[in-house]
Amino acid sequence: MFASDRLALPDEILLSVEKPERYIGGEVNSVIKDKTAVDIRFAFCFPDVYEIGMSHIGIQILYGLFNSYPDVWCERVYSPWTDLDQILRDKKIPLFTLESQEPVRNFDFLGFTLQYEMCYTNVLQVLDLSGIPLYARDRKDADPLVIGGGPCTYNPEPVADFFDLFYIGEGETQYRALFDLYISCKKSGLSRDEILAAMARQIPGIYVPSLYDVTYREDGTIEEMRPNVPEVPEAVTREVVRDLSDVYYPSAPLVPFIKVTQDRVALEIMRGCIRGCRFCQAGQLYKPLREKDLEACKKSALEMLRSTGHEEISLCSLSSSDYSQLPVLLDYLIDTAGREHVNVSLPSLRIDAFSLDVMSKVQDVKKSSLTFAPEAGSQRLRDIINKGLTEEDILHGAEQAFLGGWHKVKLYFMLGLPFETAEDIEGIGDIANKIAAVYFDTVPKEARGGQSVEITASTSFFVPKPFTPFQWAAMHTKEDFLDRAQMTKQGIMAQLNQKRIRYSWHNADESVMEGIFARGDRRLSGVIHKAYRDGCMYDAWSEQFHFDRWMKAFEACGLNPAFYYLRERPEDEVFPWDFIDIGVTKQFLLREWREARAGRKSSNCRISCLGCGAARFGTGICPGADKSQPNGTERTAV
Amino acid sequence: MREFFDYRLKFSKNGPIRYVGHLDVVRYMQKANRRAELPMSYSEGFSPHQILSVALPLPVGATSDGEYLDMRLTQELAPDEIVSRLNKVMHEGIEARDCMLLAEHAPKAMTVITAAGYRMQLRNADIFREDPGCALKDFLSRKEILVKKSTKKGETTVDLIPLIHGWTVGEDGELEIILHAGSRDHVKPALLYEAFLGSLGLAFQPQMLAVHRLDLYESPAEGKFVPLIPKSV
Numbered sequence: 097m098f099a100s101d102r103l104a105l106p107d108e109i110l111l112s113v114e115k116p117e118r119y120i121g122g123e124v125n126s127v128i129k130d131k132t133a134v135d136i137r138f139a140f141c142f143p144d145v146y147e148i149g150m151s152h153i154g155i156q157i158l159y160g161l162f163n164s165y166p167d168v169w170c171e172r173v174y175s176p177w178t179d180l181d182q183i184l185r186d187k188k189i190p191l192f193t194l195e196s197q198e199p200v201r202n203f204d205f206l207g208f209t210l211q212y213e214m215c216y217t218n219v220l221q222v223l224d225l226s227g228i229p230l231y232a233r234d235r236k237d238a239d240p241l242v243i244g245g246g247p248c249t250y251n252p253e254p255v256a257d258f259f260d261l262f263y264i265g266e267g268e269t270q271y272r273a274l275f276d277l278y279i280s281c282k283k284s285g286l287s288r289d290e291i292l293a294a295m296a297r298q299i300p301g302i303y304v305p306s307l308y309d310v311t312y313r314e315d316g317t318i319e320e321m322r323p324n325v326p327e328v329p330e331a332v333t334r335e336v337v338r339d340l341s342d343v344y345y346p347s348a349p350l351v352p353f354i355k356v357t358q359d360r361v362a363l364e365i366m367r368g369c370i371r372g373c374r375f376c377q378a379g380q381l382y383k384p385l386r387e388k389d390l391e392a393c394k395k396s397a398l399e400m401l402r403s404t405g406h407e408e409i410s411l412c413s414l415s416s417s418d419y420s421q422l423p424v425l426l427d428y429l430i431d432t433a434g435r436e437h438v439n440v441s442l443p444s445l446r447i448d449a450f451s452l453d454v455m456s457k458v459q460d461v462k463k464s465s466l467t468f469a470p471e472a473g474s475q476r477l478r479d480i481i482n483k484g485l486t487e488e489d490i491l492h493g494a495e496q497a498f499l500g501g502w503h504k505v506k507l508y509f510m511l512g513l514p515f516e517t518a519e520d521i522e523g524i525g526d527i528a529n530k531i532a533a534v535y536f537d538t539v540p541k542e543a544r545g546g547q548s549v550e551i552t553a554s555t556s557f558f559v560p561k562p563f564t565p566f567q568w569a570a571m572h573t574k575e576d577f578l579d580r581a582q583m584t585k586q587g588i589m590a591q592l593n594q595k596r597i598r599y600s601w602h603n604a605d606e607s608v609m610e611g612i613f614a615r616g617d618r619r620l621s622g623v624i625h626k627a628y629r630d631g632c633m634y635d636a637w638s639e640q641f642h643f644d645r646w647m648k649a650f651e652a653c654g655l656n657p658a659f660y661y662l663r664e665r666p667e668d669e670v671f672p673w674d675f676i677d678i679g680v681t682k683q684f685l686l687r688e689w690r691e692a693r694a695g696r697k698s699s700n701c702r703i704s705c706l707g708c709g710a711a712r713f714g715t716g717i718c719p720g721a722d723k724s725q726p727n728g729t730e731r732t733a734v
Numbered sequence: 735m736r737e738f739f740d741y742r743l744k745f746s747k748n749g750p751i752r753y754v755g756h757l758d759v760v761r762y763m764q765k766a767n768r769r770a771e772l773p774m775s776y777s778e779g780f781s782p783h784q785i786l787s788v789a790l791p792l793p794v795g796a797t798s799d800g801e802y803l804d805m806r807l808t809q810e811l812a813p814d815e816i817v818s819r820l821n822k823v824m825h826e827g828i829e830a831r832d833c834m835l836l837a838e839h840a841p842k843a844m845t846v847i848t849a850a851g852y853r854m855q856l857r858n859a860d861i862f863r864e865d866p867g868c869a870l871k872d873f874l875s876r877k878e879i880l881v882k883k884s885t886k887k888g889e890t891t892v893d894l895i896p897l898i899h900g901w902t903v904g905e906d907g908e909l910e911i912i913l914h915a916g917s918r919d920h921v922k923p924a925l926l927y928e929a930f931l932g933s934l935g936l937a938f939q940p941q942m943l944a945v946h947r948l949d950l951y952e953s954p955a956e957g958k959f960v961p962l963i964p965k966s967v
């Protein structure tokens with residue numbers, strides 16, 4: 097009676113691990129192909145646990161896109177949780193993909209999406225469990241090509257030694273060309289190194305770290321980074337989709353069995369952002385703002401709801417309030433929702449009369465909360481970070497919301513922003529208090545229904561990121577961060593309405609590590625390797641994170657963590673990520689850094705172009721944009 | 735005019751999907767109903783949900799040919815049509831097998847169940863010194879099988895013999911058995927094997943036992959067991 101089925105793991109193992117559903121595949125809309133009928137087998141990995149990885153929209157897009165090619169079979173793999181990890185090591189079972197349940201090491205490509213820095217040791221875990229050499233230089237022709245993508249590849253240097261190549265930019269544009277080149281290289285019997293060199297030379301957006309040499313100055317900063325073979329580009333330009341309405345988007349996304357973080361249809365409505373918040377990396381990386389047109393959004397929404405059976409849909413973008421067709425789109429969705437029992441889950445919208453009206457239609461105002469992200473406690477500091485939200489906006493928005501029946505408010509701030517002073521920190525308690533006061537002034541006692549205002553203030557510690565105006569800024573020590581959190585707490589405690597305000601803050605150790613990786617260089621590969629060997633894994637999970645092991649790894653490698661995060665960088669420093677051209681220029685970022693220092697805010701793309709450099713992609717909101725150009729960079733002549 | 739129509743659906747759960755837990759099967763069925771565009775009846779409120787309930791949760795790892803789900807539709811459909819519409823959108827391993835329209839105000843499946851049929855086998859028969867089939871036959875032929883059962887009120891001792899409604903043991907120790915089930919005196923398959931191995935001085939772990947559920951039964955008369963959807967003649 098024992099079913100012999102396609103699973104890689106025997107029942108005894110599956111029944112002894114937590115959530116075996118993570119490892120069985122077979123989800124609705126997963127793709128099974130005949131492996132003998134394809135030229136390329138691509139294993140796509142999100143290096144974290146299944147529930148996190150399955151919630152990621154980028155994987156859904158590329159999974160669908162790759163599988164739309166008849167000659168490619170793309171499968172998925174996630175980090176096994178620590179229980180299965182141990183079993184796989186003990187029993188020497190190679191890590192497998194979910195679809196075919198076959199060992200990852202037999203694939204042509206192993207692709208990682210790098211969404212946050214704290215997943216780096218999990219990349220090593222996946223390589224290790226797959227039986228693939230951790231360092232790219234140790235791999236042989238038969239090993240898969242290990243390719244990285246995602247936001248962290250805008251500074252791939254800390255993990256450069258572990259990857260054969262990186263794809264810099266939006267995945268929709270060049271993978272077909274990359275696959276074609278791979279197939280033809282294989283046919284002509286080229287070696288691994290020859291294939292990689294051909295990719296670096298011929299495919300825009302491809303970066304092969306082994307083809308570049310880095311030299312350092314005595315002070316530890318970079319002297320220069322240059323290709324070590326001819327015809328490899330000095331700068332790698334980010335790939336950009338020109339027309340979002342005319343690019344692949346999945347009509348039948350995967351539907352996991354387990355309840356994952358995002359158990360709903362995700363509809364991407366635009367990419368990029370018009371607002372130049374100076375701390376925000378995404379705001380610069382995905383410029384210019386490109387909207388998907390209304391009809392394309394509607395069509396996509398219906399298709400996905402039908403093919404998945406999901407009961408909820410959410411909109412995806414960096415700042416949905418800036419989508420020009422938002423009222424029409426939401427009307428349409430709420431109308432459809434009303435008929436088909438679909439919940440519309442709203443992204444964080446700017447709080448105003450419009451958004452409150454929409455929210456009141458789809459949420460229970462008594463239970464849901466309003467979200468404001470002032471990010472800084474004073475107008476002075478909000479100008480410095482170029483966050484265009486004023487105290488007046490917040491108090492006015494809160495007042496309208498209280499009149500509409502809401503009583504829960506969430507506030508998000510950052511601590512340790514450049515040029516932050518004690519007054520800025522005190523401002524956090526002050527604004528929370530004022531919101532509570534607005535509630536008591538607006539809602540008379542009889543109208544409160546036994547409830548009162550509940551304010552939750554959360555702070556995260558600011559981490560400077562590459563390609564932002566704050567890429568030159570110093571970060572703070574853990575102790576300094578915790579002092580700031582303490583000051584915030586005292587500031588809140590001193591308020592009249594302090595009983596109505598709750599305060600929580602992030603773990604400082606993790607922010608410090610994130611800060612080191614974010615602006616790190618190639619030498620960190622050794623540290624990551626050492627830390628992994630010493631048992632670091634799942635660093636994004638607080639209970640699995642061991643700061644002490646990391647500090648020991650630095651020591652063992654003879655590197656000083658302070659160099660990476662505590663220094664303010666001089667304006668002329670060469671950064672590890674300078675070889676990447678994201679469109680936005682370093683001069684523009686420097687100008688913004690100086691403006692910040694001077695306490696001056698900047699405009700946004702809709703009011704006036706700032707000349708950031710992204711206009712050269714010729715699309716989106718930029719002056720002179722022309723969407724009629726094909727998606728992606730023209731393929732360079734071979 | 736009826737405002738809604740309650741149906742009882744029988745489905746199977748085989749293959750890798752046996753690792754999908756009970757609550758996730760419910761979520762799976764909700765999504766399948768939507769993909770099949772069945773006119774489901776929804777609860778009120780800001781997050782409406784389909785009105786449906788599973789008869790008896792199946793342990794993770796067990797397969798089944800006899801799962802039941804009661805669900806409420808707003809329109810009358812032919813039971814065959816419900817089955818075929820669902821099977822068009824079902825995925826590997828879950829298959830709609832049968833369906834019937836329930837009478838108005840009929841009691842829910844979970845309240846009428848009296849017994850569940852299983853086929854079971856131990857995975858590692860090598861733990862036995864003798865033939866596992868013989869040992870199992872001897873065990874089930876006892877006059878009484880006393881086991882400790884933990885209930886909400888604490889631990890009680892129960893005799894399993896009156897709760898076993900028939901069994902056969904195959905050559906390789908494969909057991910087919912009908913166990914009492916439902917809200918009172920429910921016997922979990924693992925409980926029986928725990929007692930069996932215990933009687934031989936062996937320790938039981940859930941992963942040792944392969945479980946396949948054959949069907950769920952109700953009792954129109956004392957001592958009579960018919961499947962929740964009677965076999966069509």
Ligand code: SF4
Binds near residue numbers: 706710711718719
């Ligand atoms: S070039 Fe101008 S409009 Fe285009 S993204 Fe940059 S600032 Fe905005």
